[in-house]
Amino acid sequence: MSTHIMKEGEATFTLPEFAEAPTRRMKVFYNPVMEESRDISVLMLQHHRGLSDRDLLASDLMTGCGVRGLRWALEVSGMGRVMLNDVNELAAEVASRNVELNHQSSLVEVYNMEANQFLALYSSPKRRLDVVDVDPFGSPAPYVDSSVRALRNGGLLALTATDLSALTGVAFDACYRRYGSRPLKTEYAFENAIRILVSFVARVAAVHKMGFTPRLCYHRKHYVRVYGVLKYGAGEADSSLRNIGFILHCVQCRFRQPSSSILNGKCKVCGAKLRVTGPLWLGELSDRETLASILKDLERRGFRLKTKVREMLRRIMEECGMPPTHYVLDDLSSVLRIKPPRLETVIERLRASGYRACRTHIPGNRLKTDAPVEFIKYVLKP
Ligand SMILES: C[S@@+](CC[C@H](N)C(=O)[O-])C[C@H]1O[C@@H](n2cnc3c(N)ncnc32)[C@H](O)[C@@H]1O
Structure with a gap:
């Protein structure tokens, strides 16, 4: 088998094949475009470690060649154990070789399991994890229930969703089926996509008497990414759910209004019939303190994409406290x-x-x- 040797962040790794524009049919998936997403995951795990009183147990649930979790092991100080998992046998093999190549066998373990089966191993009280990162092809929805059950009180959940046609309303039925929300094709549909995903996570967490609070959310290229913290308790769940509602939108004059109910009716500006989207998260999507902390950490890092990451995080900071849409x-x-x-x-x-x-x-x-x-x-x- 031919081998490509790659470098990203502090990790050196091998791939059986490489493509600038990879497809899910590749033997082992690696997308160079997601380097920025992996950079930010390093910052977010380091921030989370700073809030914790112990070294982190973290799972890179769908690891591909292993680069994401390997970078945590190499670049985040205070990792207790990193678990790389992939259902693809060859991916798990390649990830194992990459762990050895980076001399990380004492810190990093590799599993070859279906994601929900893997998470079930960690869903009993004494075994739960500090971080679960779900980076699938398409929607993370099928893994959210297992993920919240495998997280400790205060644990960090990271999700990527690339099913933007569903979340932005191009594929309405798929969105309703996966997330139980009505999307809407509007000029702010990517922001809505994030809000639909966050509300889905909060509703799933609430079933288990947990509250979910987003800490950093963004849209980039072909995906949205959500980071949030789970807090145990029915009260936490209830207060989280109070952030969920609907947006009433006028396609005629672009009036829009957050609402706790789906009783739409007429636009108060032009009188046209209002459209409804939701349920979705109407609260804050990102947190100023988290952003300040990761922006500070970014400055000491040698990321290749540092300037781009800084620019995006600063823009997200500006959006904090602003209304939805x-x-x-x-x-x-x-x-x-x-x-x-x-x-x-x-x-x-x-x-x-x-x-x-x-x-x-x-x-x-x-x-x-x-x-x-x-x-x-x-x-x-x-
Ligand atoms: C988008 S890639 C992950 C990329 C990787 N996280 C990174 O940053 O390079 C998705 C991976 O999920 C794996 N996968 C898909 N369905 C899975 C499942 N149900 N359980 C575990 N792994 C799965 C695929 O084999 C693939 O390697």
Whole structure:
């Protein structure tokens, strides 16, 4: 078998085949585009270790060649044990070889099991884990129940979802089937995708009398990523559930309104029928303290993608405390039949009028603000 030798972060690893644009049919999956996601996972585990009074037991549940978990072992100080798992026998073999190559056999174990079976091994009280990272092909939904049951009180759950056609409403039925939520094709559909996933996790956790609080959530390229902490207790579950609701949206004039009920009715701005999306998470998606901590840690790291990671995390920080949903200037401008003004100018004008306004971490001409849509349109007009 031919072998490719790769380097990412502090890890050196081998792959039986390499492709810049990998497919799930590859013998062992490795996507170079996800380096940034793995960088951020290093920062998040280091932050989580800082909050904990013991070394971390962490599972890279769907490890592929093992690079994610190997990087934790090599780059996060205070790891107790890292468990790499993959259902693909060859992936587990390659991951084992990569563990040896990096001299990490004392810290890293490799398993070749179906993810839910693996997690069942860790769901009894004395065996639970500090971190579970679920990085599947497509939706993480089938693994959420097992993941929350395998986490300790205060444990960190990390999820990747690449089924964005479902979560953004292109494949409505798939979203309803997997997450029990109605998606909506809107200009803020990627943000909604995150909110639908977080609300799903919170509802599954609540079944087990656990509360889920997101700490860092973002959309990038072909995926969304959610990090959050589980807290045991019916009270925690109930207060987490209070963040779940709906968004009522007007496709005519772009008015939108968070709501605790699905009683839609008419748009109060233009009178058109409102659409409903949800249930979804209406609370904060990221946490300022977590962001400040990982941004600080980032500065001492030698990540190849440091500048990009810093820029995205700073943008997410700006979004903290802002209301759900956002606007796309080109879209609002097309409703008004005008040429889109500069985003910076609109932000300045809104701020000068006493509203909060910022860009989003999601690329494009996107604006987050607490100003009502009529006022944004007023500001947009030449
Ligand atoms: C997107 S890749 C993971 C990439 C890896 N986490 C990384 O950062 O390089 C998804 C992996 O999940 C594995 N997988 C798919 N379904 C699984 C299941 N039910 N249980 C365990 N592993 C599974 C696949 O074999 C594949 O290696």
